[in-house]
Amino acid sequence: MVAGFSSVIIRAVVVQGGIGPILNDSFYGDRLNFWDFNLSPLQRHSFWTIVVGGTFTWTGIYGVNQSQVQRYIACKTRFQAKMSLYVNLVGLWAILSCAVLSGLAMYSIYKDCDPWSAKFVSAPDQLMPYLSLDILRDYPGLPGLFVACAYSGTLSTVxxxxxxxxxxxxxxxxxxxxxxxxxxxxxxxxxxxxxxxxxxxxxxxxxxxxMGGLLQAALSIFGMVGGPLLGLFSLGILFPFTNSIGALTGLLSGFAISLWVGIGSQLYPPLPIRTLPKFLSTEGCNFSTVDTNWTLTTALPAVTGILSETQAEDLTWLINWYSLSYLYFSTIGTIVAVVVGITVSLLTGKVFVTV
Known part of the structure; x- marks a missing residue:
């Protein structure tokens, strides 16, 4: 996977004349933003949604996911299981860094002619293969290396x-x-x-x-399913007085809430004011400029097109609920599972406190 990414990154750096122009284009194109500390949970990406929501999402993936736990159990000792996680962490950092650099390189190359807006590709997930075929077409074997990179990551997970x-x-x-x-x-x-x-x-x-971008879809599903499971395990680890009725009720409640907001966000996508879409240009393409906003204006009519203004205002809370950042799906599921589990356990069983 690193080899496939590296082939694209190295060639892109050569094409653009160094890493400097790539970073410069990304900065002035508003693609580098590390200081967005907006506390609103409705904004899709901010410092807090990534840190708080990402912590819950990745804790669910690495802490209670069955495919991960199986790997831990396969280790001979607890020390080996911990070391495997540390090694995995290094590999994960490498993969994520390569993905970020590839995205910045892609923007630098296509900043004046976005292939998705120009409809050269039919989905954003096709942009990276399109880039590899574009800049590596004169190097036989390297486009295939990138395809192998993508498939190897997918097949190993599946x-x-x-x-x-x-x-x-x-x-x-x-x-x-x-x-x-x-x-x-x-x-x-x-x-x-x-x-x-x-x-x-x-x-x-x-x-x-x-469901749109596959990465967001995958993290959304991980959050909707993993959040309540993380809440269930948290109940058993942190609150010994939890009984089976409370644990099951908390788990089902967490699933219900996280699935509600997750499915609702797919039926009624958040508005551009929440997703903060970036400007995409087609001025450098060889045809007249097309409307680049067609993918960003399909959310609100689905709600307001069949409602009066008064009804739409009455449902503002529901629209905001569906606009919750997908990174918080796991957080919501975990909190609901824990709170409901504790409450039901207190109502249905005895609590023993050791002084």
Whole structure:
């Protein structure tokens, strides 16, 4: 993956005449903004949404995600599990740094002719492959290296997730109820469930293509699902008095709230004032300038087009609720699961306090 990214970054630096012009174009194009401390949870990206929301999202991914926990358990000792995380952290930093540099290089090259606005590509996720084919076309093999880079990252994640789903299904849902099954039959059941979950993943990939940018869609799903699970584990670790009724109620409540805001945000996308879209130019293209705002004005009519102004004002709270930053989905799910779990546990069981 690093090799694929590096091929694009190195070639882009050569094309643009150094890293300086790339950073200069990004700065004056308002693509470098480290100091946005807006506290509003409705703004999609700010310092606080990334730090607070990102902490909950990544804690859910690395703390309670089954595919991650399986990796920890595969280590011989707790020390090895911790070391694997530290090594993973270095690799993750490298990948994210490469992704950021690739994005800045892409903007520098296409600042006067955005391929998405010019409709050279049909989705923002196609921009990076388009860039690699554009600047590496004279170097046979390197475009293929980037494709291999993208597929390797995807397949490794999907394969481990499918394996984790199959393992949980067999160990927790099949074995306890069918104890007489032989290892051979359990093996076939595991393979069958892997095939089933693979088909579901393909269907989910088709659904995700309708959710806008894939990175945001992935983090949104991680937040909606991982947040309540993080809340469930937090209840068990931090609040020993929590009972099964409270834990289950908290988990379901967290799922309900996070899915409500997550699905609602897809049906009624946040307004441009929340997402703060950047200006995209097509002045350098070889045809007349096209309207670059067509993708940014489809959110509000879905709500107000069928409502009167009075009704729209009455639903302002709902529109703001659906405008919540996707990075806070996990935070909301975790908090709701913990609060509801504690409350229900206090109402349905005894609390023992040790002085």
């Amino acid at each position: 394969s481990s997730s499918i394996n984790a789903l199959a393992a949980v299904t067999v160990e927790d849902l099949v074995k306890p109820f069918y104890k007489s099954l032989s290892e051979t039959k359990l093996s076939w059941i595991s393979k069958g469930t892997s095939l089933l979950y693979g088909a579901i993943c393909i269907a989910m990939a088709g659904l995700a293509s309708l």
